[in-house]
Amino acid sequence: MPWLQEKTRKDRDWLYIFGLAIQIICMAVNPKHHRKGKEKMIRKTTLTLGSLICSVFFLTMYSLAAADTVPKFTIYTENYKPYNFEKDGKIQGIAVELLTQMLEKAGSSQTLADIKLVPWARGYDAVQKNEKTLLFSTARTEEREDLFKWVCPIKTITEELWALKSKNIKLNTLKDAAKYRIGTLRNDVGEQLVVSRCGVPVDKLQRANKYEFNVKKLMAGRIDLFPMSHISLTVFSKELGLDINKFESVFVLNTSHLCFAFSKDTSDDVIAKFQKALDELIEAGAPQQLTKKYME
Numbered sequence: 001m002p003w004l005q006e007k008t009r010k011d012r013d014w015l016y017i018f019g020l021a022i023q024i025i026c027m028a029v030n031p032k033h034h035r036k037g038k039e040k041m042i043r044k045t046t047l048t049l050g051s052l053i054c055s056v057f058f059l060t061m062y063s064l065a066a067a068d069t070v071p072k073f074t075i076y077t078e079n080y081k082p083y084n085f086e087k088d089g090k091i092q093g094i095a096v097e098l099l100t101q102m103l104e105k106a107g108s109s110q111t112l113a114d115i116k117l118v119p120w121a122r123g124y125d126a127v128q129k130n131e132k133t134l135l136f137s138t139a140r141t142e143e144r145e146d147l148f149k150w151v152c153p154i155k156t157i158t159e160e161l162w163a164l165k166s167k168n169i170k171l172n173t174l175k176d177a178a179k180y181r182i183g184t185l186r187n188d189v190g191e192q193l194v195v196s197r198c199g200v201p202v203d204k205l206q207r208a209n210k211y212e213f214n215v216k217k218l219m220a221g222r223i224d225l226f227p228m229s230h231i232s233l234t235v236f237s238k239e240l241g242l243d244i245n246k247f248e249s250v251f252v253l254n255t256s257h258l259c260f261a262f263s264k265d266t267s268d269d270v271i272a273k274f275q276k277a278l279d280e281l282i283e284a285g286a287p288q289q290l291t292k293k294y295m296e
Contacts, residue, residue: 070108070270073134073262075099075115076123079210081235082294083137083154083258086117094290095137095154098281099260102151105277106270119209121186131265138261139189141254143196149266151274153257155287157229159190160249164218169225171251174198180224181206183214190227193253212236218247227253231295 077084083095091112103110116123127135128147137154138144161177163169171177177198183206184191191207194200206223208214214226215236228236230249237244260278262271281287 070103070106070273071132071266072108072110073114073132074126074130075110075134075136076118076126077115077136078120078123079117080120080137081232081239082291084117091115091117092294094287094294095258095260097290098154098278098286099136101281101286102260102274102277105280106273119186120188121209124187127261127263131263133263134260136260137258139254139256140259140261141189141192141256143192144189144261147264148261149264149268149271150259150261151271151278152259154260155231155258155291156255157231157258158255159193159227159229159253161194161225161227161251161253162218162233162247163225163250165246165248167224169250174251174253177225177251178204181222183208183217183223183226185209185211185214188227189256190253194227197253212240215240215242225250235295 077091077096079085080093082093084091084093086092096112096115099115100112118126123135124138127133135148138148139157139159140150140152161171161182169180174197177194178200182194182198182200182204184194186207186209191202191205194205195202206217208217211228211232214223214228215233217223218226219242233247234244237247260274262274
């Protein structure tokens with residue numbers, strides 16, 4: 001494991017420095033290296049070098065401790081119910097509550113107040129360009145794998161293409177979707193899957209900044225299809241007062257994990273801390289409890 005190799009390397013550096021300092025002291029107190037009558041100078045040198053060892057020791061220990069400290073992240077999320085959203089002026093949701101608990105478990109001083117709700121495209125761009133940045137909830141796909149460092153899973157989701165049942169749209173292959181008007185969210189996983197797997201150019205898509213806009217446009221007959229997970233469509237339909245039975249899934253685009261995506265500069269030690277924290281929450285059944293809370 002890279003983080004373990006890095007820690008072992010630091011330990012070796014410390015042992016080398018410590019050993020070198022010991023050798024210097026031994027030389028200082030060895031009579032062969034001094035003329036007779038220089039005992040005071042030897043004692044002074046020994047004390048000085050002893051202080052040096054202590055300084056080296058504490059500086060090294062501080063350096064090792066600092067390497068394991070959780071940095072302060074710029075944390076972005078979007079309005080994606082039921083995982084992360086704002087209601088009554090408060091950011092909340094399944095993933096939000098998981099992250100606040102993970103921050104505490106990992107030893108971070110950050111809290112709910114540090115989470116910023118922004119349009120998805122802005123957060124997605126920021127986590128790729130800026131250091132010490134965190135974005136959630138982010139679907140982990142093959143196309144995104146090397147863009148971030150990952151802590152997973154918040155939830156396993158299936159991204160599907162949805163249509164109105166009354167339209168009776170049938171797709172034999174994903175390429176058939178190119179014949180229809182498709183609404184997407186800018187830079188969302190659904191949009192990326194439509195482009196990469198359905199072969200639809202971005203400039204042929206009807207792009208929006210909010211998920212609910214696509215639901216409304218479908219109902220108004222302005223688009224024929226949009227990508228979304230079933231759980232999110234359930235939430236948005238309820239919120240908009242729509243009968244979810246009016247929609248049908250016409251093709252499954254992808255099944256993936258929703259995750260916390262960290263900027264690439266994040267150390268493997270820090271990623272390991274957050275993963276351990278999430279694993280403990282999963283073991284305790286937190287995701288299931290939160291899903292029940294936010295889906296009632």
